[in-house]
Amino acid sequence: MATKQQIVLVTGGSGLVGQAIRMIVEQQQQESSSNNKYQFIFVSTKDGDLSILNEARQIFEKYRPNYVIHLAAMVGGLFRNLKYNLEFLRTNLAINDNVLLLAKEFHVQKCISCLSTCIFPDKTTYPIDETMIHLGPPHQSNFGYSYAKRMIDILNHAYSDHFKNNSNDYVVDGSNQLPIFTSIIPTNVYGPYDNFNLEDSHVIPGLIYKAYNAVQDAKLKNSNTAKLLVFGSGQPRRQFIYSLDLARLILWTMENYNEIEPIILSVDESDELSIGEAAKLVAETFERSYPDIRMEIQFDTNYSDGQFKKTASNLKLRRYLPGFQFTSMSDGIRDTIRWFITNYDVARK
Template sequence: MDSQLGPGPRRILVTGGSGLIGKAIEHVVIKEGDKVDGEEWIFLSSKDANLLDVVQTRAVFEKHRPTHVIHLAAKVGGLYLHMRDNLYFLRDNLRINDNVLQMAHELGVTKVVSCLSSCIFPDKTSYPIDETMIHNGPPHDSNFCYSHAKRMIDVQNRAYFQQYGRRYTAVILANVFGPHDNFNIENGHVLSALINKTYKAKKEGTALNVWGSGNPQRQFTYSLDIGRLILWALREYDEIDPIILSVGEQDEVTIKEAVEMIVESLDFKGEILFDTSMSDGQMKKTASNAKLRRYVPDFVFTPLKEAIQRTCEWFVENYDSART
């Protein structure tokens, strides 16, 4: 992959470097060797700096003096945690994002690629959703604060470009999962929480209790695929406007179908129950990856069944150290 990062040495700072996407990027860069000569990679975790604190954010940027930033750090959680703590997701993410983008500007960072979620899109909309529709209406009530905080990154990127000519952009992700995810049953994202729940039900010989009807549809994307695409965005994608990084509409599955793949991967033989007293959240949020396909028509995503199998294997092998 040819690089358009510019001449000279490049120090690439990854915030949220110990999380799901950060670990995927690290895997692609270190283990798969997708590294351009002259690149130095710094993966930050919350132990290195509290990005809610502007003083700590400035200190870590001054320490490493990055030329490029991949901004992944965020306060995140599953559906039910968002519903309970909406305000905190708004305030914390606004502060994190403002601190990172402003420090990047003040220290002359050439390019920032921030990470958005597909939940930023309007709740009442037509499908498939594309990048032009982000601000066309309010997001779903279940996580409206997190969604608005993430939308503001797009607004800030445009403002930094208008005011200072900064080339800061964002990628939009949909239901990413894989090794190093948060597998916590209450606070993790749906697929990884279900992997943990299925594993525990198998160990304990109990039924698998799935929250909700199983009918919502989602596009699940493997984290290592996203790692590769974020590197492409850093090196090649030159727009300020965001871009959706996701499997296509044809790859959308129901939660029930995903559960069946997890059950098969973990060889779970017990009963599966769907608890319809629990909220389903949005029934669908189908995103178009047509813009991505115009840029990288030949990119091959890992098939969902294979990606679930790999993630289940990683979870079982790393159960004692995984985030559960």
Template sequence: MVGGLFRHLRQNLDFWRNNVCINDNVLQTAHEFGVVKVVSCLSTCIFPDKTTYPIDETMIHNGPPHESNSGYAYAKRMVDVHNSACWTQYGRRYTAVIPTNIFGPHDNFNIEDAHVLPALVHKTYKVWGSGHALREFIYSLDLARLYLWVLREYDEVEPIILSVGQEEEITIKDVVDAIVEAFGFTGPVIVSF
């Protein structure tokens, strides 16, 4: 169960409950059927709200996630805990990938439920927030290729961040500026707080 900021705010408990159940069912069933490798998908929102940059995989459990999506973030963190326990108790090489913010064809552009980039495309003329928040993005097809690489080549239990190798995160304002330029938009860009 995934969604954007406003859906997380409305359904925080639903995100926690549904994702914990999904994760447990998938990993337990895989174990019971002797599946030797499972690659689960986490999210960058699992990282602590108060952190330093750049972030890396060792920082997942270093503090609480942002309260706006804590249900989802904690449920996803439990995948890492479950994977580690499967390794310790049964020697299962279950791992997880942490893709940066995904975008691509067939994305969800609904302003209430979309993730950052498709929501910004939808609101090319309006940005919510200061524009200073940092993000890193990955195109969905690049993520799919990296996911296959993890499935075939990555034999660790520890989660791995999947990124296209940008040197650093970019600000939301920079993303908005790029979208405005790509659309050839010449009107005002309104920033609201």
């Protein structure tokens, strides 16, 4: 008799990380039939508005998940956050409260929520680690989004206490195991299916789209020089993680990570680089694709740099997975640019 598949509900399933999980799951299922113990359901805004409890409940009633990977959020780049902090706070508070409440009501075995390094205090020491989340206010530029995400960690601990105090009501499948509500904290994610919209995008997709437009403009003008404009000084530093690497780590978390405390999913500290260095990698990749055009990088310091650095320690992750191999930035940017050019007509812009 075949074992019944466990249902994994992925909120925000059409986004960058959701699509990466889909790609890795399909790859693993093709490689081995033993990887078919889970049925992944990817939901997005077209399935319902998770900030509205009744719509969120309909999704849970339809699929009755055993696991939840909670990626859904109102997101945007630096300049959209600066403009809409209130909306980011209220909408994300509602989404997270609804998803975790329903995960409890439907006796989900594990709920993994996705946080962000922007939740950490603005004034802090580096590297930041999982113990430092609540030690001061986040950067003012995106305090709405940051505080809403921080509250997931508070909710996880509150639900954990609730399960322990009402253990007879929440044991999973008749075992002694209580549900686990936990969270992951990735550093800056990039990859296929990213949002390349110049108003809403994060650093890497924004650079890729601007570089692409610059190349097309140069070709129209029969020029051999394309100008890549970078907002800000280019000096702020970030750790970037390729979305398919993050997807693999999230699937590992679902099966193996049982702590309530969050875990940072990041490349090593030594892999941190500046925005200017990332722009150079993007420019060099386009120059290899269009050998007749030279990319010229310009920095517009009239734009805010945002937080200068958010260096994160991945020591906790390395204790679990010391040998995990991350995709290099050069390879990840190359593959993301190839995906963007191939899928230009359907990419989010």
